[in-house]
Amino acid sequence: MPAQQPKVLCIDDTPDVGVLVRRLLSSRYQVFDAIDGLQGIELAKETQPDLILVDLQLPQLTGYEVATRLKSIMPNVPIIALTADVSANVRERVLASGCDGYIPKPLDPDEFLDQIQSYLAGEREKLEDEKYLQEYHQTLVARLEEKVRELSQALQHNAELNKRNLELLDKARRQTGLLVAAAKVSRSITSILDLDTLLSTTVDVIGEEFDVYYVGVYLMDKSGDWAELRAGRGATGDALLAEGYKVRVGDSSPVGHATFQRKAIFASGDGDGAEFDATPHLPDTHSEIALPLQVGKTLIGALTVQSVEDEAFSEDDITALQAMADQLAIAINNANLLNELEATHEELVQTKTFQVIATATGEAIHWVGNKAAPIPGSVSRITDDLISYLAMATALLEEAPEELREHKFAQMLRQAADELADRGIAAGEIQAELDSRTPKQLQRMLSLASIFEDLEIIENSARQILGIKEDLIGPARQQELEVVELPELLNQTIASMGIPKEALRTLFDEDLRPVRADRMQLDRVFLNLIKNAMEAMDGVDDKKLFVWARPADEDGMMVVDVIDNGMGIPPDQLDKIWMAFYTTKAGSGGTGLGLPACAQIVGQLGGKITVESDHGLGTTFSVFLPAASEKAKA
Numbered sequence: 328m329p330a331q332q333p334k335v336l337c338i339d340d341t342p343d344v345g346v347l348v349r350r351l352l353s354s355r356y357q358v359f360d361a362i363d364g365l366q367g368i369e370l371a372k373e374t375q376p377d378l379i380l381v382d383l384q385l386p387q388l389t390g391y392e393v394a395t396r397l398k399s400i401m402p403n404v405p406i407i408a409l410t411a412d413v414s415a416n417v418r419e420r421v422l423a424s425g426c427d428g429y430i431p432k433p434l435d436p437d438e439f440l441d442q443i444q445s446y447l448a449g450e451r452e453k454l455e456d457e458k459y460l461q462e463y464h465q466t467l468v469a470r471l472e473e474k475v476r477e478l479s480q481a482l483q484h485n486a487e488l489n490k491r492n493l494e495l496l497d498k499a500r501r502q503t504g505l506l507v508a509a510a511k512v513s514r515s516i517t518s519i520l521d522l523d524t525l526l527s528t529t530v531d532v533i534g535e536e537f538d539v540y541y542v543g544v545y546l547m548d549k550s551g552d553w554a555e556l557r558a559g560r561g562a563t564g565d566a567l568l569a570e571g572y573k574v575r576v577g578d579s580s581p582v583g584h585a586t587f588q589r590k591a592i593f594a595s596g597d598g599d600g601a602e603f604d605a606t607p608h609l610p611d612t613h614s615e616i617a618l619p620l621q622v623g624k625t626l627i628g629a630l631t632v633q634s635v636e637d638e639a640f641s642e643d644d645i646t647a648l649q650a651m652a653d654q655l656a657i658a659i660n661n662a663n664l665l666n667e668l669e670a671t672h673e674e675l676v677q678t679k680t681f682q683v684i685a686t687a688t689g690e691a692i693h694w695v696g697n698k699a700a701p702i703p704g705s706v707s708r709i710t711d712d713l714i715s716y717l718a719m720a721t722a723l724l725e726e727a728p729e730e731l732r733e734h735k736f737a738q739m740l741r742q743a744a745d746e747l748a749d750r751g752i753a754a755g756e757i758q759a760e761l762d763s764r765t766p767k768q769l770q771r772m773l774s775l776a777s778i779f780e781d782l783e784i785i786e787n788s789a790r791q792i793l794g795i796k797e798d799l800i801g802p803a804r805q806q807e808l809e810v811v812e813l814p815e816l817l818n819q820t821i822a823s824m825g826i827p828k829e830a831l832r833t834l835f836d837e838d839l840r841p842v843r844a845d846r847m848q849l850d851r852v853f854l855n856l857i858k859n860a861m862e863a864m865d866g867v868d869d870k871k872l873f874v875w876a877r878p879a880d881e882d883g884m885m886v887v888d889v890i891d892n893g894m895g896i897p898p899d900q901l902d903k904i905w906m907a908f909y910t911t912k913a914g915s916g917g918t919g920l921g922l923p924a925c926a927q928i929v930g931q932l933g934g935k936i937t938v939e940s941d942h943g944l945g946t947t948f949s950v951f952l953p954a955a956s957e958k959a960k961a
Contacts, residue, residue, distance in 0.1 A: 336376040338367030364388030383410040391424035398425030422454040423463040522662040526558035546628035581617035614639040620656040705781035718757040806845040830870040836877040843955040855921045863893030896940040
C-alpha cells in the first residue's frame with residue numbers, strides 16, 4: 328500500500344490564500360482548511376495534522392491565540408504563522424505565541440513547498456529573548472481581564488434585573504398565592520451557579536410550589552434548531568432524559584411555538600392553541616404552558632409546565648410563571664458566564680504550565696550542553712596526539728634491527744599502523760610532517776601532560792553529567808528512617824566541610840527534640856544548603872554563616888535555619904530556585920537539581936523548606952521537620 332500523505336491544516340479567512348495553499352501542496356499532502364480560529368481548532372482535533380499554517384489576522388480569536396491553544400493541544404506538531412505583518416519584532420511575537428516559525432505573505436510559490444518540507448523535517452525557530460514571552464502573556468492576561476470585566480458588567484446588569492423584578496413583585500404585594508410561589512422559586516434558583524444543580528432544583532421547586540403534573544426545562548443546542556430537554560421532574564423526566572428527548576424549533580408543540588415565536592404559548596384539552604408534546608410519558612396532560620427563556624435578545628431555551636386539569640392556567644398564572652421564567656433565564660445565563668470564565672482561567676493556567684515546562688527543559692539542555700562541550704575537542708586532541716606518537720614509533724620501527732622488528736610489540740605497532748591506513752589516515756604523511764619539525768617544536772606539539780590534561784577534562788565533564796543521576800534518583804530511594812539528633816548530625820556535616828571557625832556560628836536550643844529521618848539523605852540536605860550559603864558569600868570579606876536549630880512555632884515541628892550574609896537572591900528568582908535545572912550559579916558548575924532534591928527529601932519526611940532573602944544582604948533557608956516521638960539510640 329502507498330504511504331499515507333502527511334496532513335497540512337491551513338487556517339486563513341482569506342479564500343485566495345486557502346486556494347493557493349491547496350494548489351501548491353495538494354500533490355504531496357492532504358490539505359485541510361478553516362476560515363476562523365474556532366473552526367481551525369476543532370478541525371485540528373478531528374484530523375490530527377502533521378503541520379498547521381495559521382494566519383495572524385483572524386476574526387474572533389487572533390492567530391496568536393489560536394497558535395497558543397493548538398500548541399497546548401498538540402505540542403509536537405509544528406505550527407507556522409502566515410503573516411503580511413512587517414512591523415518590528417513580529418518574528419519574536421509569533422514565536423512567543425507558540426509558533427515554530429513563520430512564512431511572510433504574499434506566499435512565494437517557488438519557495439513555499441521547500442519551506443513546508445523543512446518544517447516537517449524538524450526545522451524550528453527558537454525564541455531568544457524571553458521578554459516577548461512575558462509581553463505575550465501580559466496580553467493574554469489583559470484579554471482575560473477584559474472578559475472578566477464584561478462578565479462582571481453582565482452579572483451586575485442581571486443583579487439589577489433581579490432587583491427590579493423583586494421590586495415589581497413587592498409592589499404587587501404578592502396579591503395571589505401564585506405570585507408568592509413564583510417568588511419562592513426565584514429565590515431558590517438565582518443563587519445557584521452550577522448549571523445542572525440549577526436546572527434540577529428549578530423543576531423540583533416549581534413542581535412543589537405550583538402543585539403541577541410535570542415541569543421541564545429545555546436549552547437550545549449549538550445549531551439553534553433544537554430545544555433539548557435538560558431537566559424534567561420525577562420519573563417521567565428521568566425517562567425523557569434517558570431518551571435524549573428534544574423538540575424542533577417551530578413545530579406544533581407548545582415548546583416548538585414558544586422557541587420560534589419567543590412568547591408564552593398556552594395549550595388546553597379543548598383543542599384550541601398548540602398541540603401537546605407527542606410523548607407517551609405524559610398521558611394525563613390536559614393543559615400546558617410553555618415560556619421562552621431569554622436574556623435580552625438571546626434565546627436560551629424554554630420552560631414547560633403541565634397540569635392534569637383543563638384550563639389550569641389563568642392570566643395570573645402566566646404572569647407569575649413568566650416572571651419566574653425570566654429569573655430562571657438570568658440564572659442560567661449567570662451559570663453559563665461562570666463556566667466560560669472558568670474555562671478561560673483554565674486555559675491561562677495551562678499556558679503558564681507549558682511555559683514553566685519549556686523553561687525547565689531549556690535550562691536542562693543548556694546545562695548538559697555546557698558540560699559536554701569540552702569533550703569533543705579533548706577527544707580530537709588526544710586522537711591527534713595518539714596518531715602522532717604511533718607514527719613516530721612506526722618510523723623508528725622501520726629503522727630497527729631485524730630481530731627487534733620481529734618482537735611482539737613491533738608486530739602490534741604494525742597492526743595499529745594498518746588499522747590507521749584502513750581508516751584512511753596516511754601514516755607516511757604524518758611521519759613526514761613530524762620529521763620536518765625540530766626537537767623543540769615536537770616537544771611543544773606533543774606531551775603526555777597535555778594528553779592527561781585532556782583526559783582529565785573528559786573525566787570531569789562526564790562526572791558532572793553523571794552527577795545529575797544522584798540529584799534525580801537520590802530523593803526517590805527507599806528511605807531508611809531512624810531517630811536523628813539534629814545537633815549531632817549538623818556538627819558532623821559542618822566538620823566534614825572544613826568551614827573556617829571565624830565564619831561559623833551554631834546555636835541549638837535546649838528543648839530541641841530529635842527528628843525521624845533517613846540520616847544519609849538529611850545530611851545531604853544540610854550539606855547542600857550550607858554549601859550554597861558558603862558559595863553565596865564568595866564576594867564577601869567578612870563571611871558570617873549561622874546555623875540555628877530550635878522548636879518551630881508550629882506544634883510538633885523542629886526548624887533549622889541556615890543563614891548567610893551573602894549577596895542574596897533577587898525577588899524575581901525566588902520562585903524559580905525550586906525548578907529543576909534552574910541555577911543562579913551560571914558558569915560555576917551548579918546543576919540546578921540540589922534545591923529541588925532537598926525539597927523532595929524534606930517533603931517525603933512530612934516537612935517543608937522555606938526561603939527568605941534580602942538582595943544584597945543575605946538569605947535564610949528554613950528546614951521544618953516533624954519531631955520524633957522517641958529518643959535516639961546512644
